[in-house]
Amino acid sequence: MDVSTLSLGDPLDPARKATAEMLRTRERTYSLPQPFYNDERLFQIDMQEIFGKEWLIAGMTCEIPTKGNFITLQLGDNPILVVRGAEGKVHAFHNVCRHRGSRLCVSDKGKVAKLVCPYHQWTYELDGRLLFAGTEMGADFNMADFNLKPIHVKTAGGYIFISLADEPPAIDDFLRTLEHYMEPYDMENAKVAVRTDLVEQANWKLVLENNRECYHCSGSHPELLNTLLEWDDVTDPRASQAFKDQVAACTTRWDADNIPYAHASFGLRNRIVRMPLLAGTVSMTLDGKPGCQKLMGRIKDPDLGSMRILHLPHSWNHCMGDHMIVFTVWPLGPTETVVTTKWLVHKDAVEGVDYDPVNLRKVWDATNDQDRRLAEENQRGINSKAYQPGPYSKTYEFGVINFIDWYSERLLNNLGEEAPAAHLRQVGGD
Known part of the structure; x- marks a missing residue:
């Protein structure tokens, strides 16, 4: 069903019915039909039913x-x-x-x-x-x-x-776990060292889809791959034995320092896991050395890898020993999105002494801009009359499948519809 043929006499009701039908009948491991990425009415539905009701x-x-x-x-x-x-x-x-x-x-x-x-x-x-x-x-x-x-x-x-919902979805179990995992960082004694707001000419879901896979990383993110290991878990089918051995060595040290690291998931919406960075590096800087000499909270060892926090529909995070990075995605229009990035350090860290803000932000400034170009080219292609949904890799893009499953289930639920059972299954190890 094509929402572009619908009358706007009753602003969104026909589009809501068409949206629910497209979600119920979509091919689960394929990208979404075109209107989900560029239609004004579907954007308004996203704002009302996802950004207007989720946490x-x-x-x-x-x-x-x-x-x-x-x-x-x-x-x-x-x-x-x-x-x-x-x-x-x-x-x-x-x-x-x-x-x-x-x-x-x-x-x-x-x-x-x-x-x-x-x-x-x-x-x-x-x-x-x-x-x-x-x-x-x-x-x-x-x-x-x-x-x-x-x-x-x-x-x-x-x-x-x-x-903004009248009755928001349950979230307390995740928040209790988040509180436990963030305890070493003592966030009341942190501060934002740098903030950027990057406008991307792409639908917000394309920004999230790009984030949820590293299939593109080797061809697009040289700065990031100086430190990042793409696997989120030793259960990832692509994970090497060397990576598994590195995780085992790191978790022994983290246990000794009482640093939480185990994979914790809450449906498809939330995930927390601490994974090592590339051996010999301790922070997401160009040289892999600490970006801030004063470590966060009660942390004594800078080599904490990165604790990755996912919060759908709009945030991913990297928490290291010396600083952390918080990303949030805010839709501006059907094909326009702003990505806000905040770099946080210990509140007593002194700019120019303990950290250089330019050095702190270099890797993710480059990565964000590379991702912007990828998302914008993705949007330009999707706008074409030649576009039709294409298949995701179940090995490399399972995180994208999980995101689209979550989005489909929540949108159907918030529209008062029931999601097909297949949409609730998790793919891969994310």
Whole structure:
């Protein structure tokens, strides 16, 4: 069924029916039909049913270290505000004044005593309660009826998760595990050393698909392959005996230092695993040496490999002994996406002494730009009338199959449809 032939009389309902039918009948180990990658209506469905209902990483708790610190972000048409309130509690709100709807906080980050709308000075407490609206509203005006509209928020392991859903999906089991795995990093005592925002002219799913496989790495990522070993587990059918021996030696050391490393998965949405880097390297820098001389948290050994954290629909992460890198993907349009990358170090690390931000970011600046070009060329080809879904490699692209399975199952579920049982099976060792 082709959504391009549907009437827009009732904005998205016909497209929703067509979308569900395409997902139910798709060839599971093939790429998606073309509209999933470039159709405006399908993009709006993604924003409503995936980014509007799943848990997303809004930022890191160390970005709002004390009371009154806030960050803002834009999720489709929805401006969002995250702020640290009393007793260290993190709150999330729609960044919309309850008077006439103006954005409340207009900068990316800052610190305030109260939340004051710049339009008419309506004033809110950090927990969202309306404190002042002026006598102009009349004697019968009840301020309690006009508090900020809250957004579901949870924190774990230094991450801030938000969901715009009325009833978000369960996530607490993953968050408890994340808290355990992130304990050595003491993320309340970390800071963002560098941040970049890279706009890619490609659908957000193509950005994720590219991330979920390293089939392309040898031909595209020379800087990254100075340190990265592509396997996520010793059970990967491509893993060599030398790699398995290296893992065994590393895990013995990590056990001695009480550093978590075992593979932990939560359906297809979340995965945590620590894997070694290339022998002789300890960090994702050009020379493989530490990018920051002051190690994170309680870590004493810089040779911790990389703890890889996956959070669908939009984040992957690399956590090393000296620094960590957090990637989040934010759709801007059917064929436009921004990839935000944050490099984090110990909060007491001194720029120019303990770390050089240029050196810290070189590998992933290069890798991100290489991936941008790959995704954009992928998008240009998919836009062609010649495009039709093509087969994924079950050996090299099992992570892509797992991502598309997760996406299909969640989209069908959020559309009120049931996913075929085959979509819920995990492929490979991811």
